[in-house]
Amino acid sequence: MNDLLIILVVLSNIRLLSTSRIESLITWIGVQGVLLGLFALHARWVHLTADVFVVGLVALVLKGFVFPWLLRPVANVVHVSQEVDPYVGPMGSTLLGMVALVVSLWLGTRLHIPGGDMSRLVVPATLFSVFCGQLLIVSRKKALSQVVGFLAMENGAFLLGVGTLYYAPFLVEIGVLLDMFVAVLIWTVLIRYLDRAFHHIDTDQLQHLKG
C-alpha cells in the first residue's frame, strides 16, 4: 500500500511535467497533496499518536484542498490558462523526467538512509519530486507554474520526512506546513499585483525592470 501511494505520487509528478495547462497543474498538485496526506497517515499507522495524526490530516487538507483552492482563483483573475511558450515544452519535460527517474532510482540504491524498514522507493521518489519541481521552476515562464513547481519540490521534502521518520517533533512539522501556507498566501497576492502592474505574469519579463 505504501509502495502504491509512492508510485502514484511519482505518476502525478510525471503528469505535472506533461501538462502545460495551469488548471491541470493546480488540480494535479492537489491530487499529489491528497496522496501525500494519505501516505503520511498510512506510513505511520502503526506508530500513530494524536500529534502525528494531526500533522497527517493537516498536510492532507492543506496540500490537497487549501492550496488548489487558493491558487485556482488567481489563475482565473489573471486570465492565464496555458503556458504558451515555455523554455522546455511538455514533451521535452516528460522525456527529461523519465531520464531523471532512472537517475533517481540509481541514486536511491546508492544512498542509504538509517532506519531502513521503510519502503526503498522513498528516496528515489523524493529525489524525483525535487527534480520535477526544479524542472517546472526553471523551464516554465508563468509565475503560477513556478509556484506549483515549488510545491512539488516541497512535497518531495515532505515525502522524505514522512517516509523515513516515524516521528518528528510536532512543532517542526506543523511549522513547515504553516510556512508553506503563508508562502502560498503571499504568492497569490504577489501574482495578483504582478498581473495588475504588468498585465502578465511572465517571470522572464521581470529582467527588463530597471530601478
Add this chain to the structure above:
Amino acid sequence: MSAAILPPVLALAGAPLLQGIITRTKAWFAGRRGPPLLQPYYDIAKLLRKGAVYSGTTSWVFRLGPAAGVGVAALCLLFLPLGNLPAPFSFEGDLVFVIYLLALARFLTVIAAMDTGSAFEGMGASREMAFAALAEPALLFGLVAVARQTGRLSLEGLIRPIDVGDWAAHGATLLLVLAGLFLVFLAENSRIPVDDPTTHLELTMIHEVMVLDHGGPDFAFVEYAAALKLWILGALITGIALPVRTGEVAIDLAAMVAGLAGLAVLVGIIESTLVRLRLVQVPHLLIGACSLALLGFLIQ
C-alpha cells in the same frame, strides 16, 4: 501438444469476433441494436468473393503487402501462449522476435501504402511510423518488466508463470505494465483515443488511410490481419491480467476467452465515452505509456 495447438487455432478462428464485440458494445451504448456479432466474418467473406482492382502505378510490393501481413501475423501466433495454454513453439528471446514480427507487418503495410504513390497514403504511412516509434519502446519495456520478474525471455516463459502470488507480490509493477500495454494496445490497433477505425472522411486518420487503395481479397487480408493483431496484443494483456492457472485446459481456456471478450467490451466502452485526441497530442499519450512501462520496469 494438444493444448499447444489450441491458442493459434482459436486466434485464427476467433480474432474477428473481438471486433464484432467492440462494435456491438458501441452500438449498445448508442442505443442501437448494432450489426450481428459475426459481421466481421461476413465482411471478410464478402470481400474474398470480390475481384481486386490494381492501379497502374502500383507494383508487386502493393500486392505483396496484405497477404504477407496476414502471414506475418499468423507467424506471431505460433509463439503466443494464451494464459496457461502453451504456445506451439517457444525459445528464449522470442518476445523480441514477436515484437519484430509485428514491426515487419507494419512495415509491409506502410510500404504497400507508399507504393501507391498517393500523397494521402504517404501521410498516413508517416504517421503510423511516427507513432509506432513511440509505441514499440512501451511494448518492449512492458514485456521486459514482466520478464525481469519471471526471469525468462520467451513469451511463454513470461506469461505462463504469472499466478495469484505474483500479483500479490508485484502487483504495482504488473499494474503499471498493464496500463502501459493497454495504451499500446489502443494505439497499435488504431482505436480511440488514438485513431478512429470507423472514419473514412477525416484527415486525421492513420491506419485506414494506408489501406484506402486495397480492395477485394486484399482488403479482406488487411482486415483479417488487423483482427489478428487485436487478438495478439489482447492475448498478451489478458495473459498478464488474469492469473488463472489451474492446469485444467477447459477452465484456463474459458478464463482467457472471457478475458479477451471483457477486453473487447472495455475497448467498446472507451470508444463510446472518450473522444479522439488531437493528432499532436497522441505522442503525449504514447510517451505516457512509455513512462508507465519504464516505471514498471525500474521499480522492483
